[in-house]
Amino acid sequence: MAGDKITGTLVFTVFTAVLSSFQFGYDIGVINAPQQIIISHYRNVLGISLDDRKATNNYVINTTDTLPTISYPGGPTPGPRPEEETMTSTGLITMLWSLSVSTFAVGGMIASFFGGWLGDKLGRIKALLAANSLSLAGALLMGCAKLGPSHILVIAGRSISGLYCGLISGLVPMYIGEIAPTSLRGALGTLHQLAIVTGILISQIVGLDFILGNHDLWHIMFGLSAVPALLQSLFLIFCPESPRYLYIKLEEEVKAKQSLKRLRGSDDVTKDMNEMKKEKEEASSEKKVSVTKLFTNSSYRTPMIVALMLHMAQQFSGINGIFYYSTSIFQTAGISQPVYATIGVGAINLVFTAVSVLLVEKAGRRSLFLIGMSGMFFCAIFMSVGLVLLDKYAWMSYVSMTAIFLFVSFFEIGPGPIPWFMVAEFFSQGPRPTALALAAFCNWFCNFIIALCFQYIADFCGPYVFFLFAGVVLVFTLFTFFKVPETKGKSFEEIAADFRKKSGSAQQPKAPVEMEFLRDTETV
DSSP: OGGGSOOHHHHHHHHHHHHHHHHHHHHHHTTTTTHHHHHHHHHHHHTOOGGGHHHHHHHHTTOSSOOOOOOOOSSOOSSOOHHHHHHHHHHHHHHHHHHHHHHHHHHHHHHTTTHHHHHHHHOHHHHHHHHHHHHHHHHHHHHTTTTSOHHHHHHHHHHHHHHHHHHHHHHHHHHHHHHSOGGGHHHHHHHHHHHHHHHHHHHHHHTSTTTTOSTTTHHHHHHTTHHHHHHHHHHHTTSOOOHHIIIIISOOHHHHHHHHHHHHTSSOOHHHHHHHHHHHHHHHHSOOOOHHHHHHSHHHHHHHHHHHHHHHHHHHTTHHHHHHHHHHHHHHTTOSOHHHHHHHHHHHHHHHHHHHHHHHHHHOHHHHHHHHHHHHHHHHHHHHHHHHTTTTOTTHHHHHHHHHHHHHHHHHHTTTTHHHHHHHHHSOTTTHHHHHHHHHHHHHHHHHHHHHHHHHHHHHHGGGHHHHHHHHHHHHHHHHHHHOOOOTTOOHHHHHHHHHHHHTOOOOOSSOOOOGGGSOOSOO
């Protein structure tokens, strides 16, 4: 059928939108490789002598991301002993490094609330353009980090980049969901995650010491995220505005039709217009929903709790622990060139996200999520067993490594991409922006908690740390099995009915729930 074919305009527009997601991934990964170099640069800038560098290096050798923050005394005490001075300066450097990493998540957490609001205020295209100004400012500050007080510039730049990534983590899935034809919505929705993991992989490759991860060029590596931002700003001029935004928010039917004709590549857009008319009637009868109403109104409460649980499952599965600390995990497993093994993880990540793009419309969202979580449960157990028995049997390092690679591939089949667009499918036009903002905030908040606590947990549990994650994954797998409905090819009405069935309440929803536009017209 004409309405669901892939057109050049659709491809170009989706590609342009996910350039944001690519920057998001690049910003996540870019801080990993040059850790020691940046720390030594901070020391030079702060004039901390080289004698105590050893102390810092001992302290940070086992991490590739957030380090525990140590508070340090405000002023120098009269005549401190050298060891005290060393501890104070080590604490200061540690704290600055910790901030360099975690301010990114703080920025993301704050901004994730405003993505939907900005998209409604300015329109999806202008909102992405406005967000790019943040991206450029962040890249500029970090790109100049070598010229000025580097710790201040890196921390400021990271927090501004975090704000940018928080905005687009809501904007991009929303825009893609609104321009995609029904039968391609799942597959195109997964491209957000595909672009993120591509960004992570590119940042890992660029971070190799013979490319940009060295003393001379590390600041250029940080500044590079300006390139996709400039490209995207240029391309956005040629992208059609979201027809749903034009018709439902601005009531500009003619412009919405023009936009649809460009996206669908045909003059007959009646089907899409009818869907949007239904949706518009819905939206007018269904006012914007406040955060409190999402939890108090029974027809929203269950989908909202499920949405938050899916995002918590994604973050608390231990995947960020692996991304942030992969190099040191490989070191522990006895690999001589851990940085290449980390890039291997990035590559596997990319391949399986691509597999997920192909599978998501065939296998269904819920089943992929369950397959992914179950696989991760077993991998986490093998990983821990491998790390625990490493001293007794040298070959156990291969068990741990294989488990890491499989863990990442299972993650990208389900829990990686699916929560982002499944949340959009749970809600109709009224509550959707608020629900997406809450889900994005939840995702960032959990990310921040993991970034801050993983090192402490890993130090405390040692090689048993992934047993802990296996337990967490098991809990979320059971929750998904009993509480999460399949959404593939269903209208919101059917999804709402599924939720009522699963929560055991037979009552009708308070507002008529839309809408056939989600029904898969093609038999996939």
